Amino acid sequence: TSRAPKKQILKSSNDNYCNSSDSDLELSTVRHQPEGLEQLQAQTKFTKKELQSLYRGFKNECPSGLVDEETFKTIYSQFFPQGDATTYAHFLFNAFDLDRNGSIRFEDFVIGLSVLLRGSVTEKLNWAFNLYDINKDGYITKEEMLLIMKSIYDMMGRYTYPSVRDEAPSEHVEKFFQKMDRNRDGVVTIEEFIETCQKDEEVTRHTWDQ
């Protein structure tokens, strides 16, 4: 898709006070302005009002227009006070950050949301697959799934009932692969994934009626 050039105002980074107490403080911001409303409307399934509202919230929290990974992790961790959500937030961040440049812009954010909220079943499954596929090579391996699983269990924290055993994530991964990996080749491809999920009653029952 052709995008209008983004306006980016980049200045030198903030100098640490300790390093240069005497020299001028480098006052700087990295800023990002999003594309116009019309373009975003075309790219997503949100209405103008919805985009406006989303942007207002986004801008309020991130005046610079970009969310970096640390901020994202901090924010996401606040929802899971008992556990450690940083690893999972990392994977989530990569799933949102489409062009892998280390920060989420408003466009990335809104496009991701559009898929998750308004996309078709296939699109949403695609998104989930993209989340699990850590290295984005088109295959979910057991190791990738194990990492994801561990990060999810990490969010539970220590005080759970029953307490999380160390093997719980790997058992979970085994079950997942048993179900998803049709040809038993050790990896789950996007087709296997979508096919299996679509056959799953739970998935289809409530996603057919859109």
Place this chain on the structure above:
Amino acid sequence: MAAGVATWLPFARAAAVGWLPLAKKIMPKPPVDKKSRNDEILFVNVSGLRFQTWKNTLDRYPDTLLGSSEKEFFYNEDTQEYFFDRDPEMFRHILNFYRTGKLHYPRQECIQAFDEELAFYGIVPDIIGDCCMEEYRDRKKENQERLAEDTEAENATDTPLPPHSTSRERLWRAFENPHTSTMALVFYYVTGFFIAVSVIANVVETVPCRPPKGSKKDLPCGEKYTLAFFCMDTACVLIFTFEYLMRLFAAPSRCKFMRSVMSVIDVVAIMPYYIGLVMPENEDVSGAFVTLRVFRVFRIFKFSRHSQGLRILGYTLKSCASELGFLLFSLTMAIIIFATVMFYAEKGTKGTNFTSIPASFWYTIVTMTTLGYGDMVPNTIAGKIFGSICSLSGVLVIALPVPVIVSNFSRIYHQNQRADKMRAQQKVRLARIRLAKKGTTNAFLHYKEEGGFQDRDSDNALCLKNRSSFEHQHHHLLHCLEKTTNHEFTDELTFSEMCMTESVGYRTSRSTSISSQQGVSTSCCPRRGKRRAIRLANSTVSVSRGSIQELDTLQVHKTSAGPQSRSSLNARTEDLKLNCEDRDFTAAIISIPTPPANTPDESLPPSPAIPGILRNSRSTFFTHETVKISSL
């Protein structure tokens, strides 16, 4: 580009007519301004204060929020104005920037608030006008200093040790922070005591004691009670050596440790003793040996580990190194000049004390520092004149760098005091944070215990239970996570209880639905694989009020429900009425009211919560929640 330049552009372009006759090639077509509109007055409403300005004024700076299409995100169709929910007082300054091209810093405002406003409107602080730039920078520097200290105080090593630290790490920590354990504290005081003993012994052994019988001369105590002093010295040195070796062993980076000032002082403090042991009782070298004993006085510097003030002093001197250097240099210059002058002035006098220029140095120093011992005085008239000039200038030269040093010391001292206060408050703060965290968890557990997930056909009001929609959604999120992993959240108390009674297979009373599912963990998802059924045979935590006009809090949920959760992401408004019927628990905490018919007033779609939680204007509980969360 500056405002002025933009305004003059049409003029410059018009003047390009002058090139037409001379042009070698055909001139390019002028750009067609597709959306050229006549200049119009825009209305900007900032939290109720209405500003009006020409559109051109805002267009002067196209890389800011107001000058670009970014402001369209804030356009309110109904009132035909741009609405910003920000500080109206600050906006005045921002708008003045567009009008005049110069950004001024309002002195009474907080520097951080000002910076945030600038960041929001996309204005880089570099363009603050010269009139206000200095003040801005000073305040900013001060603020950053304070923040740096705060973060330092937060990362203070009073935090509990990581659970798997080696004995070496623990030892190092005990040395660096004596208050962490009683043993360390004891050791700290013992070493302090021995340093004091050693220093006092050094001092006392030179005091003349009564001579032993049969001798007239007064003996210094050191020589009278040689054995006693020797034993004391040995004991002190043993302790110091032991301490030094332990520190060396525990140090994470031994090379760095050995180069640090404190360790050098330690070494210098104990070396004379060992050298004295090794050296033979030779007349020639005993002179050198005596000199070595002088180094024993360095033990007093070991006190700097025990005294904050000493450290501050040392740090101040280090940071004022340049001023001190200047002082020294100018003094040296003056000394040499005046000594030379005095020497030549007094050369003629008979029996004069000014025998050479180096000898005159002593006179110059004594005079310049206004000591005036009087052991060397000029006799000639010229000598007296120059002597007086010397003492007058001495006062000036010394007085100049002193205020700088004093102000540095004062600043560092105050910083240190603030750091101490922060450390003291930090415990309180940590406790508060932990309480807030527990509060959130407890709210969730409480909700569960009260059977929040039970099937409810009757009282809708009970489902609400005085919780904001935010809380509902947050609890839903936590619940989804529980379902994904098929484990439940508990609190510390129940967890420890359970650990003890696990073997018995005792189950605490929990909400029935969940416990019943616990037992079938293996069988409950035979065909589901990863995705746990979020289906509950009981109610949903469907989001709060029946008519959700604007669900501002949006929590996008990825994993917990996986594919089947997608369904209710498309839930329509009617689905989200507060019904406690059988529904799938889906991750849909987002409800985007589709038809405006359902929404009486301005239905604004959910705003993102991934970057943060937006205000739900209707929920009075909300601010309380934000405070809770943000304090995490």
